[in-house]
Amino acid sequence: LRGAPGAAGSWGRPVGPLARRGCCSAPGTPEVPLTRERYPVRRLPFSTVSKQDLAAFERIVPGGVVTDPEALQAPNVDWLRTLRGCSKVLLRPRTSEEVSHILRHCHERNLAVNPQGGNTGMVGGSVPVFDEIILSTARMNRVLSFHSVSGILVCQAGCVLEELSRYVEERDFIMPLDLGAKGSCHIGGNVATNAGGLRFLRYGSLHGTVLGLEVVLADGTVLDCLTSLRKDNTGYDLKQLFIGSEGTLGIITTVSILCPPKPRAVNVAFLGCPGFAEVLQTFSTCKGMLGEILSAFEFMDAVCMQLVGRHLHLASPVQESPFYVLIETSGSNAGHDAEKLGHFLEHALGSGLVTDGTMATDQRKVKMLWALRERITEALSRDGYVYKYDLSLPVERLYDIVTDLRARLGPHAKHVVGYGHLGDGNLHLNVTAEAFSPSLLAALEPHVYEWTAGQQGSVSAEHGVGFRKRDVLGYSKPPGALQLMQQLKALLDPKGILNPYKTLPSQA
Amino acid sequence: MGNGTEEDYNFVFKVVLIGESGVGKTNLLSRFTRNEFSHDSRTTIGVEFSTRTVMLGTAAVKAQIWDTAGLERYRAITSAYYRGAVGALLVFDLTKHQTYAVVERWLKELYDHAEATIVVMLVGNKSDLSQAREVPTEEARMFAENNGLLFLETSALDSTNVELAFETVLKEIFAKVSKQRQNSIRTNAITLGSAQAGQEPGPGEKRACC
Numbered sequence: 001l002r003g004a005p006g007a008a009g010s011w012g013r014p015v016g017p018l019a020r021r022g023c024c025s026a027p028g029t030p031e032v033p034l035t036r037e038r039y040p041v042r043r044l045p046f047s048t049v050s051k052q053d054l055a056a057f058e059r060i061v062p063g064g065v066v067t068d069p070e071a072l073q074a075p076n077v078d079w080l081r082t083l084r085g086c087s088k089v090l091l092r093p094r095t096s097e098e099v100s101h102i103l104r105h106c107h108e109r110n111l112a113v114n115p116q117g118g119n120t121g122m123v124g125g126s127v128p129v130f131d132e133i134i135l136s137t138a139r140m141n142r143v144l145s146f147h148s149v150s151g152i153l154v155c156q157a158g159c160v161l162e163e164l165s166r167y168v169e170e171r172d173f174i175m176p177l178d179l180g181a182k183g184s185c186h187i188g189g190n191v192a193t194n195a196g197g198l199r200f201l202r203y204g205s206l207h208g209t210v211l212g213l214e215v216v217l218a219d220g221t222v223l224d225c226l227t228s229l230r231k232d233n234t235g236y237d238l239k240q241l242f243i244g245s246e247g248t249l250g251i252i253t254t255v256s257i258l259c260p261p262k263p264r265a266v267n268v269a270f271l272g273c274p275g276f277a278e279v280l281q282t283f284s285t286c287k288g289m290l291g292e293i294l295s296a297f298e299f300m301d302a303v304c305m306q307l308v309g310r311h312l313h314l315a316s317p318v319q320e321s322p323f324y325v326l327i328e329t330s331g332s333n334a335g336h337d338a339e340k341l342g343h344f345l346e347h348a349l350g351s352g353l354v355t356d357g358t359m360a361t362d363q364r365k366v367k368m369l370w371a372l373r374e375r376i377t378e379a380l381s382r383d384g385y386v387y388k389y390d391l392s393l394p395v396e397r398l399y400d401i402v403t404d405l406r407a408r409l410g411p412h413a414k415h416v417v418g419y420g421h422l423g424d425g426n427l428h429l430n431v432t433a434e435a436f437s438p439s440l441l442a443a444l445e446p447h448v449y450e451w452t453a454g455q456q457g458s459v460s461a462e463h464g465v466g467f468r469k470r471d472v473l474g475y476s477k478p479p480g481a482l483q484l485m486q487q488l489k490a491l492l493d494p495k496g497i498l499n500p501y502k503t504l505p506s507q508a
Numbered sequence: 509m510g511n512g513t514e515e516d517y518n519f520v521f522k523v524v525l526i527g528e529s530g531v532g533k534t535n536l537l538s539r540f541t542r543n544e545f546s547h548d549s550r551t552t553i554g555v556e557f558s559t560r561t562v563m564l565g566t567a568a569v570k571a572q573i574w575d576t577a578g579l580e581r582y583r584a585i586t587s588a589y590y591r592g593a594v595g596a597l598l599v600f601d602l603t604k605h606q607t608y609a610v611v612e613r614w615l616k617e618l619y620d621h622a623e624a625t626i627v628v629m630l631v632g633n634k635s636d637l638s639q640a641r642e643v644p645t646e647e648a649r650m651f652a653e654n655n656g657l658l659f660l661e662t663s664a665l666d667s668t669n670v671e672l673a674f675e676t677v678l679k680e681i682f683a684k685v686s687k688q689r690q691n692s693i694r695t696n697a698i699t700l701g702s703a704q705a706g707q708e709p710g711p712g713e714k715r716a717c718c
Binding site for chain 2: 317318319335338339341342343345346349350352355356357358359360362365
């Protein structure tokens with residue numbers, strides 16, 4: 001399964017934050033190619049870090065200045081191991097005030113800054129392109145308050161999502177989002193990228209569940225929009241600008257977020273469907289019969305299941321089917337919910353929408369079923385080089401591009417797979433190959449983007465734009481919108497030091 | 509088997525598989541619905557279900573088979589699992605007497621949650637392991653007769669009696685459903701007759717109707 005030397009991401013080796021650290025230090029592991037060498041990108045005229053700068057940073061964050069090249073290897077490489085920056089400095093502030101002082105200094109000195117949380121992004125938004133200073137939120141991990149009547153959590157940006165989940169679950173609440181990367185990702189990064197994840201269907205976007213933000217602007221100004229009010233109709237809702245801005249407008253330092261009560265009963269069913277038309281019908285039926293308790297509806301195709309089986313040895317609990325569906329219900333009464341789910345399953349089986357299935361009845365088995373869905377990305381990484389597309393499409397057309405690409409790419413692609421959040425109209429289209437191939441990339445792009453635009457879709461449903469997708473924004477945003485985005489960037493970050501080379505198209 | 513095309517069928521019958529963990533319920537299910545047997549003794553995750561359409565005479569019957577782990581009582585799902593079931597296969601492993609000893613308890617749970625009219629077949633599985641038999645055929649047959657159950661011994665491994673077991677249960681269900689339909693027609697006739705009798709107060713005529 002090994003690709004040619006120098007090919008990034010095509011090694012049959014575990015990929016992920018922890019595995020990445022191990023890989024980087026293992027002798028013989030090939031280095032990820034430098035981003036600046038692989039992409040046609042030119043360094044903007046930022047200053048370089050001087051000894052005086054380092055001394056200033058040491059005064060601002062004593063003990064929090066990292067310059068050891070060994071320690072900087074991992075933060076310079078993205079989660080997918082396809083991008084690598086050349087940063088020589090990583091800063092680890094503990095407080096918003098320290099972030100403020102760092103940015104004030106960088107603004108004065110015209111030093112570029114790359115904010116970084118858990119570094120689990122898919123589009124290279126959290127790793128430097130050149131020698132940007134990495135500003136890590138890892139030490140900003142305190143929960144500031146939690147109110148058990150309203151369920152409002154206020155915490156620093158560097159809190160790891162899984163730890164927040166644990167914290168609020170002890171108090172009978174849950175986080176409104178859940179991600180496969182929850183063991184590593186930070187809440188600040190989730191908000192900066194407007195992460196979607198597996199609870200979007202039930203709890204909606206972070207635009208709704210985030211109640212307030214504290215943000216440090218490019219010149220070091222601390223913008224305190226850290227309200228805990230659910231309704232506040234006084235002027236512009238400024239926090240919305242920063243949600244999904246990927247650190248280009250300001251650095252999120254504190255988050256106020258609304259947590260729903262923890263469901264007392266969770267059921268998960270895993271079903272085999274004979275075709276995508278049946279997947280769609282199953283979803284409609286599911287919404288009709290389980291609407292008030294439906295908390296997730298995920299689909300995946302047969303190849304996803306094969307890869308999860310081959311690379312991770314997770315056995316499919318149902319017979320081979322063209323498509324699989326994972327349905328989760330969350331409610332307050334186990335008996336009632338099981339009754340509804342059982343009734344739905346009888347109907348789905350009886351009408352031929354579903355051919356085979358299983359229903360988990362305890363937490364350990366719920367996790368087993370979810371692993372089949374959550375670990376698809378991991379399995380793909382072990383299959384070779386992965387081209388990833390995270391698309392929003394009308395649900396009726398969601399799978400068409402997968403069949404289109406299989407025909408288009410033929411044997412040049414190892415696998416073309418589709419999976420995702422049907423309820424959100426979100427397709428994760430992935431193409432694997434033995435190694436990175438410019439000709440394969442040329443066959444994929446801009447075809448995938450043109451196809452998506454033709455369906456009035458979005459070229460990024462939830463992964464964001466980052467570095468990797470910045471020049472395809474035009475397929476999903478009209479020129480007027482792009483222009484206004486540029487103007488907002490110029491207004492809030494006139495020197496362009498905040499996460500340069502990201503989010504906005506490169507002609508800026 | 510669902511093969512993507514819209515199937516035509518006249519009846520959908522829900523049949524549940526119950527019995528101790530490890531007696532082979534899931535392999536009975538997979539043998540019947542897709543003619544597969546797995547030697548991996550993977551315990552059923554929680555509840556599994558599959559369908560197969562069979563012809564009973566001129567009627568197409570879709571069997572909706574539900575299979576449970578058989579482990580500790582899942583209080584949250586038992587009523588949902590059994591609700592609507594018109595048939596049950598109560599499975600024990602004839603090479604493990606313990607799985608037969610608890611049959612009575614399973615039967616009680618079944619009658620606590622399912623309709624009293626449910627068709628039940630006692631199934632002694634793993635008949636291919638006759639040299640390791642611990643439950644005499646005659647003993648199990650007697651238990652079944654005494655409790656009004658159908659009875660068969662099967663082997664999911666070599667397919668012995670699997671098809672027959674499910675088909676027998678489905679036929680019995682079909683017969684009951686058909687009889688209920690006829691009773692329904694007769695009830696209508698009786699009602700009509702009563703109405704007519706009301707119009708003719710002759711005592712002799714009324715007695716004849718009753």
